[in-house]
Amino acid sequence: MKRWPLALGTALAVAATAVVARQALMPAAPVPAAIAPIVTADGVGPLRLGRDLRAAAALALPLDAAAAQVGPGCDARDQVSITVRSAGIELAVMAMAGNDGRIEEVIALPRGLDRSVADAEACRLHGADFADRFRVALGGPQAQSHQRKPVSDEFSVHFAGDAAALARWFPGGASCDLALVFGPRPTS
Numbered sequence: 001m002k003r004w005p006l007a008l009g010t011a012l013a014v015a016a017t018a019v020v021a022r023q024a025l026m027p028a029a030p031v032p033a034a035i036a037p038i039v040t041a042d043g044v045g046p047l048r049l050g051r052d053l054r055a056a057a058a059l060a061l062p063l064d065a066a067a068a069q070v071g072p073g074c075d076a077r078d079q080v081s082i083t084v085r086s087a088g089i090e091l092a093v094m095a096m097a098g099n100d101g102r103i104e105e106v107i108a109l110p111r112g113l114d115r116s117v118a119d120a121e122a123c124r125l126h127g128a129d130f131a132d133r134f135r136v137a138l139g140g141p142q143a144q145s146h147q148r149k150p151v152s153d154e155f156s157v158h159f160a161g162d163a164a165a166l167a168r169w170f171p172g173g174a175s176c177d178l179a180l181v182f183g184p185r186p187t188s
Contacts, residue, residue, distance in 0.1 A: 039086050039137040041161035043106040043182050044093045049162065053078055053097035077104075087133040089113065091180070105183035114177045120169040123176035124155040127167020130178045131157035138163050156185070 042049040046059035053070060057080040060067035064082035073079030077096040084091055090111040098104040113130060117123050124146070131141060138159035147154045153169040166179045 039108070039134055039180070041138060041159065041163050041182075043095070043103070044086065044091065044108050044180075045082075045084060047080070047082070047093055047095035047103060047106050049103055049106065049182055051103050053080060053095060053101055053103050056080070056095060056103060083111075087137070089133065106181070108180040110178050110180075114175065116174050117169070117176045118174070120153045120155075120171070123153070123167050123169035126176050127155045127165060127178060128157060130167065130180075131159075131165035134159070134163075134165065134180065 038045060040048065043051075045063060046056045048056065057067045057070045060080065060082050063084050067080055067082050070078060070080045073094070073096060075096070077098065078101070079094055079096045081092065081094045084093060086108075091108040092111060093106065093108045095103045096105045096107075110130065113126075115126065117126060135141075140159075141157045142160055143158040145156045145158065147156070151170060151172065153171075155167045155169070157165040159165075161182075162184055163180070163182050164185060166181055168177050168179075170176075
């Protein structure tokens with residue numbers, strides 16, 4: 001009986017384990033500053049208003065391999081989604097393009113910050129705390145607004161440009177969800 005196939009398989013497994021262990025000890029390659037997940041007045045990292053969506057997705061690949069998937073999102077616009085850390089939290093970031101292929105809206109949803117709260121005022125305060133995380137990146141708030149909708153109350157903290165932090169209170173579920181949005185906001 002020949003034992004060399006077994007010996008070769010064992011040697012390959014040991015070598016692969018050594019390579020994986022060595023790579024685990026190596027520091028991750030630094031993300032170039034041009035694509036770091038920095039929040040700015042026009043978006044997050046390379047996902048910025050006015051930028052070509054596919055070019056932005058290519059720049060985002062070092063941040064999240066999910067950026068390789070560009071295609072129609074839930075509202076039929078082409079979209080790319082990535083997950084990054086910024087402002088001390090994990091953000092699920094989506095960028096949507098218009099018919100011209102350029103990004104017209106960016107939405108960053110914080111992971112783990114949505115919560116049940118007692119009332120609309122508690123949600124507004126929670127939203128203000130969320131907005132404060134971005135004060136260094138976006139500057140001080142320019143304005144605040146409140147919009148009552150049929151099933152929710154939406155509180156917005158507006159920054160320079162088209163950036164805003166939103167907190168939406170849903171009394172039916174006593175829940176408050178948060179988002180950082182970039183792009184023109186509907187008035188109704």
